[in-house]
Amino acid sequence: MIHSLNNEKPIFQQIRERIEDAILDGQLQPEDRIPSTNEFAKEYQINPATAGKGMNELVDKGVIYKKRGVGMFVHEDAKNILITERKENFFQQHIEPLKKEARRLGISDEELQKLMQGGS
Numbered sequence: 001m002i003h004s005l006n007n008e009k010p011i012f013q014q015i016r017e018r019i020e021d022a023i024l025d026g027q028l029q030p031e032d033r034i035p036s037t038n039e040f041a042k043e044y045q046i047n048p049a050t051a052g053k054g055m056n057e058l059v060d061k062g063v064i065y066k067k068r069g070v071g072m073f074v075h076e077d078a079k080n081i082l083i084t085e086r087k088e089n090f091f092q093q094h095i096e097p098l099k100k101e102a103r104r105l106g107i108s109d110e111e112l113q114k115l116m117q118g119g120s
Helices: 011-024 037-044 048-060 078-104 109-116
Strands: 064-067 071-074
Touching (some): 037 048, 078 109
C-alpha cells in the first residue's frame, strides 16, 4: 500500500481510498490487519489524526472494524460493501451523464448499447 500522497485530494481521503483499493484488488483480505494510524503517520509523515479520519470513515461504512487492543481489521463483507458503493457512484457519475448526452445527440438506446459492446 506504499505510494506517495498528492495534493489533489485531502490526505484522509487518499488514505481511505488506498485501503479501499487494496481490499478491492485483493491485497487485503477479510480479517487482515490494517496498518495503524501511527504506522500511516510514520509512513507518510502526517498527523495520526489525519489517517484516523480516513479509517473512521471505513469503520462507519462497516468496511473495517477495531479489535480492542489489537488493531483494525478488514470486515468479511468489506469487498461487497465497496463494490456496491462504487457501482452506484459509477452509475451516477458516468452512466447517467452518458445516457443524458446520448439522448441530447439523438442516439437511441439500441445504438448506445451497440456502442457500449464495441460495435460501431
